[in-house]
Amino acid sequence: GLRKNEAMSLTFNDYDGKRVNIWRQLKRSSHSEFTVLKSPTSKRTVALDKATIELLNEQLDKYKDMPGFSADWFLFGGYKPLSLTSIDRVKKEAIEKSGLPYIRIHDFRHSHASYLIDKGVNMYKISKRLGHSSITITMDRYGHLLDRQEDEILDAIENG
Incomplete structure (x- = not known):
């Protein structure tokens, strides 16, 4: 659920093995400059699922034996953040290979x-x-999806 620029700014310092701390974002036009988040509430800690934790731990294991490694290295990219164009290229290749329709990150x-x-x-x-x-904001963007949960309302009415 992170914004792309939030994810690209994450370092191993921001990862505690269970969560990531979101506190900055990569500037859109830069590979090395950061800016404040979209809003004050964008600063948050996000719990991670087991599969993501395993992937990030694999990344850490890969990087930690490299010369000069530090916890300031980026989760995605190593000593410098993975470029946004690289992300888009890999996503485009995966979409073409799968035959799925185009989607944005x-x-x-x-x-x-x-x-x-x-x-x-x-x-x-x-x-x-x-x-x-x-x-x-969340309700305006996703509230229409709650309409599918009418069974929950009927269950509450009928079963007290």
């Missing part, structure tokens, strides 16, 4: 939010995870 953020809603996660918690400045 940001669409994964929307898919993440939609998945959490479908699984019944509280909207307030989703809003915090995404770093939205208010739950209103």
Whole structure:
């Protein structure tokens, strides 16, 4: 559920083995400059699932034996952040190989939010995870997905 520029700014200092600390973002036009987050509530700690933790630990194991390694190295890229064009190129190749329709990297953020809603996660918690400045933003963007949960309302009415 991170924005691309938030993910690209993450270093091993920002990773504690279970969560990542989001506190800055890579400037859109830069490979080495950072800027403040979109809003004050974008500063957050995001819990990670087991599969992501395994991948990040593999990254750490790969990098930690390299000469000059430090926890200031980037989770995605090593001593410097992976370029945004590299990310887009790899995504484009994966899409072409899979035969799936084109999607933007940001669409994964929307898919993440939609998945959490479908699984019944509280909207307030989703809003915090995404770093939205208010739950209103989350509701305006994803509230239509709650319409599918009418069975929950009927169950509450019929079963008390």
